[in-house]
Every structure is written in structure tokens, then in C-alpha cells.
Amino acid sequence: xxxxxxxxxxxxxxxxxxxxxxxxxxALEARLVSGSLDDFYLLSRAIxxxxxxxxxxxxxxxxxxxxxxxxxxxxAPEVPxxxxxxxxxxxxxxxxxxxxxxxxxxxxxxxLKERLAEQKERHSGGSKWIGTAGTSxxxxxxYNPEGVRIGxxxxxxxxxxxxxxxxxxxxxxxxxxxxxxNIKVALRRLxxxxxxxxxxxxxxxGTIAGTARNGGWLxxxxxxxxxxxxxxxxxxxxxxxxxxxxxxxxxxxSAARAEFKHLEHFYFHNCVYEGVWKDNRRRHGxxxxxxxxxxxxxxxxxxxxxxxxxxxxxxxARPGGSVEHWNEEAGxxxxxxxxxxxxxAAWLNPLPEAHWSYTSSIQMIEQLLGKRxxxxxxxxxxxxxxxxxx
Amino acid sequence: MKFQGxxxxxxxxxxxxxxxxxxxxxxxxxxxxxPGTGKTLLAEEVASALGMPLFQWHIKSTTKAQQGLYxxxxxxxxxxxxxxxxxxEDIGHYIVHGVLWQAFECDEPSVVLIDEIDKADIxxxxxxxxxxDRMEFHCYELHRTIKAKHRPxxxxxxxNEKELPDAFLxxxxxxxxxxxxxxxxxxxxxxxxxxxxxxxxxxxLEVFFDLRDVPGLKKKPSTSELIDWLKLLxxxxxxxxxxxxxxxxxxxxxxxxxxxxxxxxxxLFERLAFMxxxxxx
Numbered sequence: 001x002x003x004x005x006x007x008x009x010x011x012x013x014x015x016x017x018x019x020x021x022x023x024x025x026x027a028l029e030a031r032l033v034s035g036s037l038d039d040f041y042l043l044s045r046a047i048x049x050x051x052x053x054x055x056x057x058x059x060x061x062x063x064x065x066x067x068x069x070x071x072x073x074x075x076a077p078e079v080p081x082x083x084x085x086x087x088x089x090x091x092x093x094x095x096x097x098x099x100x101x102x103x104x105x106x107x108x109x110x111x112l113k114e115r116l117a118e119q120k121e122r123h124s125g126g127s128k129w130i131g132t133a134g135t136s137x138x139x140x141x142x143y144n145p146e147g148v149r150i151g152x153x154x155x156x157x158x159x160x161x162x163x164x165x166x167x168x169x170x171x172x173x174x175x176x177x178x179x180x181x182n183i184k185v186a187l188r189r190l191x192x193x194x195x196x197x198x199x200x201x202x203x204x205x206g207t208i209a210g211t212a213r214n215g216g217w218l219x220x221x222x223x224x225x226x227x228x229x230x231x232x233x234x235x236x237x238x239x240x241x242x243x244x245x246x247x248x249x250x251x252x253x254s255a256a257r258a259e260f261k262h263l264e265h266f267y268f269h270n271c272v273y274e275g276v277w278k279d280n281r282r283r284h285g286x287x288x289x290x291x292x293x294x295x296x297x298x299x300x301x302x303x304x305x306x307x308x309x310x311x312x313x314x315x316x317a318r319p320g321g322s323v324e325h326w327n328e329e330a331g332x333x334x335x336x337x338x339x340x341x342x343x344x345a346a347w348l349n350p351l352p353e354a355h356w357s358y359t360s361s362i363q364m365i366e367q368l369l370g371k372r373x374x375x376x377x378x379x380x381x382x383x384x385x386x387x388x389x390x
Numbered sequence: 391m392k393f394q395g396x397x398x399x400x401x402x403x404x405x406x407x408x409x410x411x412x413x414x415x416x417x418x419x420x421x422x423x424x425p426g427t428g429k430t431l432l433a434e435e436v437a438s439a440l441g442m443p444l445f446q447w448h449i450k451s452t453t454k455a456q457q458g459l460y461x462x463x464x465x466x467x468x469x470x471x472x473x474x475x476x477x478x479e480d481i482g483h484y485i486v487h488g489v490l491w492q493a494f495e496c497d498e499p500s501v502v503l504i505d506e507i508d509k510a511d512i513x514x515x516x517x518x519x520x521x522x523d524r525m526e527f528h529c530y531e532l533h534r535t536i537k538a539k540h541r542p543x544x545x546x547x548x549x550n551e552k553e554l555p556d557a558f559l560x561x562x563x564x565x566x567x568x569x570x571x572x573x574x575x576x577x578x579x580x581x582x583x584x585x586x587x588x589x590x591x592x593x594x595l596e597v598f599f600d601l602r603d604v605p606g607l608k609k610k611p612s613t614s615e616l617i618d619w620l621k622l623l624x625x626x627x628x629x630x631x632x633x634x635x636x637x638x639x640x641x642x643x644x645x646x647x648x649x650x651x652x653x654x655x656x657x658l659f660e661r662l663a664f665m666x667x668x669x670x671x
Contacts, residue, residue: 017560023415030414032407039407046408050559052422052566212464215471390553 005065009048012061016048023047037066053370201225231262233297233342235276237307238267245350248376249306252348262301266293270311271331272338273322290334294341302388303338303345306376309365310351316364335368345369346384350376391440399428399435400570400578408565409436418522418544420559423567426612429547433503436545443496445542446503447489449510455517458488458504459527459536481531490521494538502544508551515558523561570613572599582617583624593633594620597643601650606658611649619648 006021024047033039041062049058199222206221213219234256236249256263266276266288275287314321316331339345347365349356353375356362366373372387374380393409395401401409409432412419421429437444447458463484470478477483487495493502507515521527525538546562548554570578572595579591598619602610611619622645632644643649650656 015556019560023417023563026415027411032411032414039403042404042407043411046404046411046563046565050420050562050564055566209464212468213462216468390551 008065009058009061012057012064014049014054014058014061020048199224230260231297231301232256232260232264233293233301233303234263234265235272235303235305235307235338236265236267237270237305237309239269242308242350245308245376248350252306252376264297264301268307269322269324270307271315271322272305272334273325273327273331274329274334290338294337297342299342301342301344303342304384304388305345305347305369306350307347308349308351309347309362309373310359311361313360313364316361316368332364332368335365339369344388344390345372346388347373348376348380348384349373353380393436393439396435396439398581399431400574400581401432401435402568402570402574405432405565405567408563412545412563413440413543415563416541416543418546418562420546420548420554420562420564421567422548422550422564424569424610424612425549426614427567427569428613429567430503430505433501433505433545433547436543437501440501442498442543443500444503445489445493445496445500446505448505449507449514451509451511453510453514455514455521456488458490458518459521460488460491460529461486462531485529485531490527491536493542494525494536496542497539499540500542502542504544504546506549507546508548508554512552515554519557519561569602575599575613575616578613579616579620583620586620586624587630589630590623590628590633591620593630594623597633598649601643601659604659604662607650607655608652609650609655611651615649615651619645622648 002021002025006016009016024044027033027043027047033043044062045055045058049055201223203221203223206223207219210219210221211217242249266278268276272290274290276290276293277287279286311323312321315323316335319328319330320326321330347369349362351359351362356366356373362373372384374384374387391413393401393406393413395406408419411417421432423429433446434444436442462481463486467478467481467484489502493500522544525541526535528535575595575598576591579586579595583591594616598611598616601607626645628644646656646659650659
């Protein structure tokens with residue numbers, strides 16, 4: 001009796017419980033609906049789904065099950081052509097762009113290996129060899145929609161798939177105190193006072209009620225003092241495309257430091273993978289396992305990412321997509337893992353909100369976070385904090 | 391016993407189904423939706439349609455779950471004891487019944503409205519789990535368990551300001567009131583203004599839905615605001631032509647104060663109207 005349907009919903013990560021299945025069966029037995037699939041859909045939705053944000057997921061799962069369509073795998077492995085089109089730099093003409101050969105990811109690597117073997121000298125321009133200012137997929141300072149960056153700064157369009165040199169990133173400085181007042185005020189919204197610890201404060205209401213209850217004999221009541229009980233994990237994107245936004249991040253970091261007692265920060269580059277680090281200067285030596293982080297901090301922590309989320313879609317969607325190392329699991333898998341551990345999450349993006357729709361990776365991340373991406377402005381912070389304190 | 395909407399309340403198919411499921415299976419029904427889509431009204435309409443008494447419990451940030459059950463008025467008892475009032479012997483005199491107690495003791499099936507549950511403390515829903523599940527609670531002062539004579543239909547509304555705990559959600563049925571489409575909106579307006587001129591309604595609805603489509607509004611006008619606005623239009627006797635002059639120089643609908651409640655929104659709208667006007671030759 002609908003057990004398969006139930007398990008299918010469960011497999012689609014809808015939080016349904018056995019109790020609710022029984023309630024649905026009870027409703028069917030009570031003949032609340034008769035034969036119509038539409039009515040059954042409405043009824044099962046009312047009983048099984050408890051959040052309008054999950055309606056869409058339920059609709060898809062319901063459609064899959066009752067149309068018998070093979071479900072799509074969790075994350076579409078193909079990167080749609082349009083994403084790359086979007087990321088393409090404007091200054092190339094349409095004809096130029098068509099001329100460029102679109103190579104698949106594996107092919108790029110294979111050919112890179114071959115060409116590294118073939119190529120012996122420095123190269124500039126042209127469309128095949130690794131070098132600068134050309135349209136070959138390899139090298140830097142040039143244009144190719146799926147390029148691999150080898151050394152140097154990437155020029156503007158930020159879709160290089162691998163940075164092969166190890167860049168020096170500045171540590172985010174938390175002593176900057178200029179102009180952070182606004183940020184502090186916004187962050188203050190997240191503060192949540194709770195009474196914890198030893199009872200030291202006189203509870204006036206409790207004392208009066210207790211005394212009255214005692215028939216007039218004084219009955220003193222004490223209670224613990226209020227403390228800020230919010231715990232925050234801050235994940236900061238550093239280096240690469242974030243270089244432009246360091247100033248904004250430093251300000252945020254400095255404000256956050258003063259505002260919470262429990263604040264842990266971690267750095268990552270572009271997307272979170274199996275390792276994060278706490279000190280940027282020693283990032284290559286002292287990497288922390290993300291698993292350790294997941295197991296260390298309880299679910300009452302709130303998760304805040306700060307990053308521009310601008311990267312190659314591969315860095316999110318594919319194993320091995322990271323620009324710095326070979327990652328066994330895709331960034332999306334790690335992000336989902338983090339979000340499952342700390343459901344209260346928000347992503348702060350220093351890029352203006354109006355530009356988000358032009359970068360496909362921002363949209364992917366936004367989707368992964370369930371639309372909880374906010375601009376790094378006072379209004380955005382306010383919205384983020386409101387969503388976090390729900 | 392089935393709810394089908396009333397003369398003054400238009401209920402869509404999905405809403406009636408959710409309400410009827412809650413009635414038949416005797417589970418609480420959680421209602422969410424944009425402000426002004428008739429969440430609170432639903433409980434009143436269900437109660438009147440089914441001829442059941444309605445108990446309302448409006449939640450504030452300071453409301454405690456215990457207040458819905460009962461409160462022990464210790465201060466009155468202390469005063470009475472000092473004055474030598476014989477009533478002081480019976481503690482029952484000082485137990486003030488809450489909404490749920492009244493509903494549980496009611497001799498006929500009733501409807502309980504717990505309005506805006508998300509305003510309360512985060513632990514509030516958890517404190518009501520057993521009460522809503524078993525429809526009973528224990529009164530320690532009287533050493534008595536209060537059990538519902540008839541399980542009341544409990545309707546809970548939320549504005550989504552706080553997330554509700556999972557254990558609580560699992561015990562409820564859930565319905566999200568979508569913003570009505572044009573057709574439903576026409577039915578809703580017809581229910582409220584049976585004699586409204588057809589033309590005026592058409593123009594007004596067009597203005598209304600156009601206004602909802604304006605990007606960047608902080609608070610989109612909702613059903614209740616539309617009803618208020620129509621009331622004003624009728625009271626001022628505005629002709630339908632005045633609404634049609636959308637692209638002409640007075641692009642701002644008359645009495646827009648009823649629809650736009652936010653100063654920034656009014657500014658935004660005036661600016662858009664100004665730009666539209668400049669485009670006109």
C-alpha cells in the first residue's frame with residue numbers, strides 16, 4: 001500500500017515519516033478522495049509535505065513516480081552549453097566564438113598532457129600551444145570558454161578550470177574597524193540571548209509568584225544571566241576571483257569577530273572540498289579535514305559562507321574540478337554535506353545582486369543553498385540574518 | 391461534515407480538501423501563505439459553515455504554551471487569604487482556564503484557532519506536542535487530567551517568521567494558500583461586492599495585477615488590500631474610466647494608498663510612472 005511511493009519520496013529527500021504514511025492511508029480509507037489522481041495529489045501533499053519550499057520537490061517526485069519516468073540523477077553531470085556561453089567574454093565576436101573548438105573536460109586534460117609533452121619552448125599567441133594571449137584552451141591571458149589556467153592572473157572572465165601554480169593569498173585581516181559599524185548593526189540581529197550557566201540574577205516575577213504561592217513567606221528565585229548563545233561557522237573564500245572583494249570581506253570579518261563569542265572561521269578557495277584551512281599563510285601545510293569540521297561542531301551552529309561563487313561550473317559539479325588539487329568528490333557533494341550538518345545557512349556574495357544571473361556558478365550555488373544567497377550590503381546582511389534566525 | 395467554502399469565503403479545491411482531511415482524521419491543520427490571503431479568516435469561516443463554536447488564541451512573542459491550557463492566579467489567592475475569604479480553601483477558584491481547556495471541555499465539537507504561531511518563542515510548538523496529539527493535559531494543582539470530550543478541529547496559522555520544529559510539523563496537515571489567480575480573485579470579489587459594476591471590476595483587477603507585477607515592491611498588495619481598495623473606489627464613486635487612463639499622464643491609480651503600504655514602494659511606483667509618462671510623446 002503506497003510503500004513504494006513513500007520510499008520514492010524518501011529517496012528524493014523529502015522529510016516524510018511513517019506516521020504521515022499511516023495518516024495518508026487512513027485518509028484514503030475514510031474515502032476522502034475518490035479515484036481522481038488530482039485529488040490524491042492534493043491530499044497526499046497536504047498530509048506529507050509540511051513546507052511550501054518542498055512543494056516543488058514533491059511535485060517532481062510525484063510526477064516521476066506516477067508517470068513512471070526514470071528519475072534524473074541528483075546532479076546533471078553534463079554542463080549545459082549555455083552556461084559556458086554566458087561565461088564567455090563579451091569582446092569576442094559571434095563568429096570568433098563559433099570558430100573556437102569546444103572541447104570536453106576529459107579531452108582537455110588528455111590533450112594538455114600530450115601538448116605538454118610536445119611543447120618545449122615559450123609560446124605567445126596562436127590557437128594551439130600553451131602560452132599567453134591566445135585562444136588555445138591552455139595557458140593564460142587568452143580566451144577559451146573551457147580553458148586551463150597555467151600561471152599568471154586570469155583575465156576577467158574567470159572560467160579557467162585549473163590554476164596550477166600555488167598562489168600567495170593574503171590572510172584576512174580582522175583589525176580593520178573602519179566603516180564596519182553598519183555591518184555590526186546588521187549582524188546584531190543574529191544575536192540570540194539564552195539563559196545558561198549558574199543562577200545569579202534575581203528573578204523578580206518568579207519571586208513574587210513563589211511568595212504568593214507560599215502564602216506570604218518570602219521565596220527567593222534566582223535565574224542564570226543572559227548570554228549571547230549564537231554560534232557561527234564562517235567559511236571565507238580566499239584568493240582568485242575574491243581578490244577584488246578582500247576589502248569588503250575584511251570588514252565583515254572584523255565585525256563578526258566582535259559580535260559573537262562562538263565564531264569559528266575557515267578558509268576555502270572557490271568551493272568547499274575535503275579540506276579547509278584556518279591560517280592562510282600555512283594553508284598548504286595545515287589543512288583541516290572537512291569531515292573533522294563536520295564532526296566537531298554541533299547542528300546549533302549557523303553556517304555563513306562568504307564568497308563570490310564565481311568559478312567554472314566544473315568546480316562545483318565535477319570530481320576533479322578544483323583549480324588547486326584533485327578532488328575525489330564534487331564541490332556540490334561537499335556543500336550539500338555541510339548544509340545537511342548545519343541547516344541554518346546563508347551565503348553572502350560581495351558581487352552586486354543584479355549581476356548574479358550572468359554567472360552560471362552563482363546560480364548553481366544559489367540553488368544548492370535553496371535561494372539563501374544574499375548580497376554583501378547592509379540590506380543583504382539584514383535579510384541573511386533574518387533568514388538565519390528563523 | 392464537509393467544508394465547501396461559504397457565501398463570504400471562496401475556498402479553492404486544494405484548500406477544502408486539506409480542511410476536510412483535517413476534519414475527518416482529526417489532525418491539526420497548519421496554514422501558511424502571504425499576509426492577507428485569508429488565513430485567520432479560514433477558521434472563522436469553517437466554524438460558521440459547520441456551525442461549531444470557535445475558540446481563538448492569538449499568539450504574541452510573550453505567549454507561553456501553558457497559558458493556552460490554564461493559569462494559576464496565585465496573587466488573587468494570596469490576597470483572598472489575607473482578607474479571610476472562604477473561597478481560598480478551594481484552589482479550583484484560582485485556576486483560570488485557557489483556550490484549549492475551554493475547547494476540550496466544550497460539549498460539542500469546536501474549532502480552535504491558534505493564530506500566528508510563529509510569533510511565539512521557538513520552544514512554543516514543542517510544548518504543545520502532547521496536547522495536540524492526545525488532546526489531553528494534566529492540571530497539577532487539581533491533580534486532574536483534562537481530556538477532550540470531542541477532539542476539536544485545530545487550525546494553526548503561520549507567517550513563516552520562524553521555522554517550526556519537525557516533530558510538530560509531522561503531527562499536522564499542511565496547506566499553503568497560494569496567491570489567487572485572476573479567476574479566483576474575480577470570485578472572491580464577487581462574494582464581497584455582489585453589485586459591483588462589471589466594468590469597474592475588470593479595470594480594477596487589471597490595475598491590481600499589474601501592480602503586483604511591478605518588480606522590486608517590498609510588499610505586494612494582497613487580497614485583503616484589494617478588497618479595501620474596492621471599498622474606497624465604491625465609496626468615492628470613481629468611474630471605471632479613471633482606472634483605464636493607465637498610460638496617460640495620471641499613471642498612478644487613484645487611492646493607491648490602500649494598495650501600497652510602504653513609502654519606498656510608493657516612491658518606486660511614482661518613479662516608474664514618471665518614466666512611463668516620459669516615454670509617451
